[in-house]
Amino acid sequence: MTERVFSPFLAGRTGSGKTCPVEYEHLGFERDGGTVTITLDRPDRRNCLSSDVLGELLDAFRAAGALDDVSGIVLASTGPVFSAGHDLAQMAAMSEDELRALFELCTEAMTSMAEVPQVVVARVQGLATAAGAQLAASADLVVASEDAAFATPGGKGGLFCHTPLVAVARQVGRKRAVELALTGGTIDAATALDWGLVNRVVPAADLEAATTEFLGYATRGSRSAKALGKRTLYRQLDMTVDDAYEMAVDVMSRAAAHGDGREWPRAFVEKRAPVWPHRD
Amino acid sequence: MTERVFSPFLAGRTGSGKTCPVEYEHLGFERDGGTVTITLDRPDRRNCLSSDVLGELLDAFRAAGALDDVSGIVLASTGPVFSAGHDLAQMAAMSEDELRALFELCTEAMTSMAEVPQVVVARVQGLATAAGAQLAASADLVVASEDAAFATPGGKGGLFCHTPLVAVARQVGRKRAVELALTGGTIDAATALDWGLVNRVVPAADLEAATTEFLGYATRGSRSAKALGKRTLYRQLDMTVDDAYEMAVDVMSRAAAHGDGREWPRAFVEKRAPVWPHRD
Amino acid sequence: MTERVFSPFLAGRTGSGKTCPVEYEHLGFERDGGTVTITLDRPDRRNCLSSDVLGELLDAFRAAGALDDVSGIVLASTGPVFSAGHDLAQMAAMSEDELRALFELCTEAMTSMAEVPQVVVARVQGLATAAGAQLAASADLVVASEDAAFATPGGKGGLFCHTPLVAVARQVGRKRAVELALTGGTIDAATALDWGLVNRVVPAADLEAATTEFLGYATRGSRSAKALGKRTLYRQLDMTVDDAYEMAVDVMSRAAAHGDGREWPRAFVEKRAPVWPHRD
Numbered sequence: 043m044t045e046r047v048f049s050p051f052l053a054g055r056t057g058s059g060k061t062c063p064v065e066y067e068h069l070g071f072e073r074d075g076g077t078v079t080i081t082l083d084r085p086d087r088r089n090c091l092s093s094d095v096l097g098e099l100l101d102a103f104r105a106a107g108a109l110d111d112v113s114g115i116v117l118a119s120t121g122p123v124f125s126a127g128h129d130l131a132q133m134a135a136m137s138e139d140e141l142r143a144l145f146e147l148c149t150e151a152m153t154s155m156a157e158v159p160q161v162v163v164a165r166v167q168g169l170a171t172a173a174g175a176q177l178a179a180s181a182d183l184v185v186a187s188e189d190a191a192f193a194t195p196g197g198k199g200g201l202f203c204h205t206p207l208v209a210v211a212r213q214v215g216r217k218r219a220v221e222l223a224l225t226g227g228t229i230d231a232a233t234a235l236d237w238g239l240v241n242r243v244v245p246a247a248d249l250e251a252a253t254t255e256f257l258g259y260a261t262r263g264s265r266s267a268k269a270l271g272k273r274t275l276y277r278q279l280d281m282t283v284d285d286a287y288e289m290a291v292d293v294m295s296r297a298a299a300h301g302d303g304r305e306w307p308r309a310f311v312e313k314r315a316p317v318w319p320h321r322d
Numbered sequence: 323m324t325e326r327v328f329s330p331f332l333a334g335r336t337g338s339g340k341t342c343p344v345e346y347e348h349l350g351f352e353r354d355g356g357t358v359t360i361t362l363d364r365p366d367r368r369n370c371l372s373s374d375v376l377g378e379l380l381d382a383f384r385a386a387g388a389l390d391d392v393s394g395i396v397l398a399s400t401g402p403v404f405s406a407g408h409d410l411a412q413m414a415a416m417s418e419d420e421l422r423a424l425f426e427l428c429t430e431a432m433t434s435m436a437e438v439p440q441v442v443v444a445r446v447q448g449l450a451t452a453a454g455a456q457l458a459a460s461a462d463l464v465v466a467s468e469d470a471a472f473a474t475p476g477g478k479g480g481l482f483c484h485t486p487l488v489a490v491a492r493q494v495g496r497k498r499a500v501e502l503a504l505t506g507g508t509i510d511a512a513t514a515l516d517w518g519l520v521n522r523v524v525p526a527a528d529l530e531a532a533t534t535e536f537l538g539y540a541t542r543g544s545r546s547a548k549a550l551g552k553r554t555l556y557r558q559l560d561m562t563v564d565d566a567y568e569m570a571v572d573v574m575s576r577a578a579a580h581g582d583g584r585e586w587p588r589a590f591v592e593k594r595a596p597v598w599p600h601r602d
Numbered sequence: 603m604t605e606r607v608f609s610p611f612l613a614g615r616t617g618s619g620k621t622c623p624v625e626y627e628h629l630g631f632e633r634d635g636g637t638v639t640i641t642l643d644r645p646d647r648r649n650c651l652s653s654d655v656l657g658e659l660l661d662a663f664r665a666a667g668a669l670d671d672v673s674g675i676v677l678a679s680t681g682p683v684f685s686a687g688h689d690l691a692q693m694a695a696m697s698e699d700e701l702r703a704l705f706e707l708c709t710e711a712m713t714s715m716a717e718v719p720q721v722v723v724a725r726v727q728g729l730a731t732a733a734g735a736q737l738a739a740s741a742d743l744v745v746a747s748e749d750a751a752f753a754t755p756g757g758k759g760g761l762f763c764h765t766p767l768v769a770v771a772r773q774v775g776r777k778r779a780v781e782l783a784l785t786g787g788t789i790d791a792a793t794a795l796d797w798g799l800v801n802r803v804v805p806a807a808d809l810e811a812a813t814t815e816f817l818g819y820a821t822r823g824s825r826s827a828k829a830l831g832k833r834t835l836y837r838q839l840d841m842t843v844d845d846a847y848e849m850a851v852d853v854m855s856r857a858a859a860h861g862d863g864r865e866w867p868r869a870f871v872e873k874r875a876p877v878w879p880h881r882d
Binding site for chain 2: 775
């Protein structure tokens with residue numbers, strides 16, 4: 043049994059790859075070669091996102107993000123439900139200030155997936171609802187089981203899914219976002235694929251293997267180039283076309299003049315395979 | 323026959339539910355329980371949107387919007403054409419100032435659907451063209467008959483559908499928006515569904531029942547929560563991701579601490595159905 | 603053989619329609635009635651976009667754009683590959699300043715398609731990769747052969763497709779954009795159609811005829827109205843809904859009071875076909 047490390051990131055114990063496996067109370071954190079798998083592991087609580095789970099998730103994403111010899115992160119969960127979202131029992135007892143702290147922490151955990159340099163793939167089985175749907179939508183990519191389903195159910199309840207819809211609504215088109223939001227209804231995996239909320243749908247029995255394969259497909263090439271690319275992509279999507287080009291031209295000019303961006307065309311000219319620094 | 327009320331909203335006669343049915347010259351305005359149905363009723367004029375029709379529509383949306391015991395609004399029309407858009411005969415006689423007033427009124431009528439606290443569903447049969455397509459696209463949700471079709475025909479004429487495309491282009495993806503805009507061509511209901519311009523397509527014979535059912539699906543839950551959610555959703559979709567989260571966290575924290583947002587998790591904890599103030 | 607004209611636009615030799623055919627080193631530039639066809643013609647170099655090609659493309663788009671009796675532009679290429687993107691051999695030898703100049707020129711060439719008053723249709727066969735995918739995505743409309751395929755392969759290499767993704771990512775939905783970007787993988791024509799990256803997919807044997815027909819469909823009506831409409835559409839898509847309406851109402855009011863915008867409703871009232879100034 044490894045020493046318990048609640049906060050490897052804040053404790054400054056990352057970067058060496060030596061602290062894995064990290065042990066969390068509610069999460070699995072396993073490393074296999076260049077891949078870290080972070081697993082929500084409270085199936086009896088439908089993997090709900092109480093504040094301690096969100097704190098661990100944020101910590102785990104940052105810890106994995108700081109491992110510069112890791113190229114991909116799988117976000118998974120155990121049991122029949124991917125995640126049921128916030129912990130309503132916990133929320134019922136919170137003051138407005140405590141609720142604000144909860145939603146701020148939640149936002150930080152969700153957006154940390156876009157901020158880490160690695161490719162993050164969510165592996166979704168069963169229901170992903172409310173902040174659980176946000177969790178899937180906030181990953182870079184999503185592989186879903188045929189039995190997966192997605193909902194932002196606040197629309198049929200008493201507390202609208204305001205923050206989950208920041209992530210979900212940007213994936214699916216405007217009328218579909220309004221439908222998910224106002225009806226609170228559930229869509230199945232095939233619909234999620236058709237609407238662009240997920241990237242792949244596979245039989246339940248193939249989910250783990252398909253996710254591993256898809257992550258391999260998404261982690262080819264220079265890690266540093268991809269990390270810069272991911273950050274730049276998310277930034278430019280929030281800009282006007284003119285501003286996006288101005289920023290992207292600046293980033294690309296510098297990237298093409300140095301490091302892996304320089305190595306790539308040179309290898310092409312010299313008719314050899316490119317060599318990346320991360321390659322063992 | 324009820325007393326004729328041209329402008330119930332401006333006359334301050336709404337809010338009680340007692341003034342229905344309101345009588346308009348070009349519209350039907352009927353209330354049935356929690357639903358108001360607003361019906362364009364000039365089939366001989368292809369339900370064109372002359373300035374008096376737009377003025378009545380704006381008035382009707384505001385009147386329905388002010389009825390706090392109404393949860394849903396159906397926007398419908400009579401005859402084989404949903405709406406042919408602006409009244410070209412009227413426009414031909416207008417000065418630039420009059421045209422500007424017309425397009426400002428049109429914009430106000432269209433955007434009022436997003437501003438009312440209720441769920442607005444457009445029920446579309448036949449052609450919805452130009453400002454008629456904008457009218458459908460400006461509703462929160464759209465249920466279309468299999469014979470419905472959509473176009474922004476200004477692209478093949480002399481006056482481009484500049485303002486209709488503000489609503490239509492945001493629903494369908496960029497290349498499809500450019501195609502609709504530049505070709506002025508018509509798409510059928512199946513294509514509109516595939517492109518995300520409408521939410522449901524049903525046989526013509528089922529249109530009314532399917533719309534009622536879909537509106538029921540979209541009006542479940544707390545009305546006040548949904549009204550706040552709808553407003554917040556449209557606002558955040560116009561923001562960057564960071565700004566959207568900042569606003570949504572603020573809205574959600576306050577919503578979760580009070581009223582129906584507080585009632586929902588409490589009912590969950592107490593294993594009982596939530597009770598909304600609007601419930602009779 | 604016509605006199606060689608490298609830069610007809612900068613030399614001020616356009617506008618009369620008399621200077622066609624213009625002769626470029628790497629491009630075809632042919633005029634047939636109201637259509638100009640610009641053809642990348644270095645099939646042995648996979649139609650790569652070296653700086654001289656990009657300079658010619660920019661020049662050619664501006665030259666065609668200045669021909670006020672031209673209503674449509676076809677962007678085509680010869681050989682089995684539509685375009686393989688930047689010239690890696692050239693890039694390998696460039697300094698950071700030279701690379702910056704290259705990407706600035708590339709951006710100018712790409713965005714010039716949105717700026718010209720005509721309708722620009724890309725006719726895509728085979729692979730369109732990296733800046734080649736950007737080239738297709740930057741046209742107003744795309745007709746693709748069944749054998750066409752699209753990729754932003756920087757994601758699996760050493761230099762991320764930062765600038766190509768400004769154009770490509772805005773067409774396909776967020777998760778799909780991230781997939782194209784991070785995996786560097788290739789999608790076929792059917793997927794590109796499903797994702798909204800192209801407007802039509804046709805058998806290879808029909809590509810030229812289908813493109814001509816589609817361009818005819820997209821160039822019906824008043825040229826000046828369409829030119830104003832295209833510019834307004836791209837501008838408003840970069841704005842919030844409120845700002846977009848404010849701008850579009852202003853543009854539409856002025857357009858409806860003058861010229862072809864005035865002619866259209868008048869012709870309707872007078873029950874005659876509208877007459878556009880561009881009609882011969």
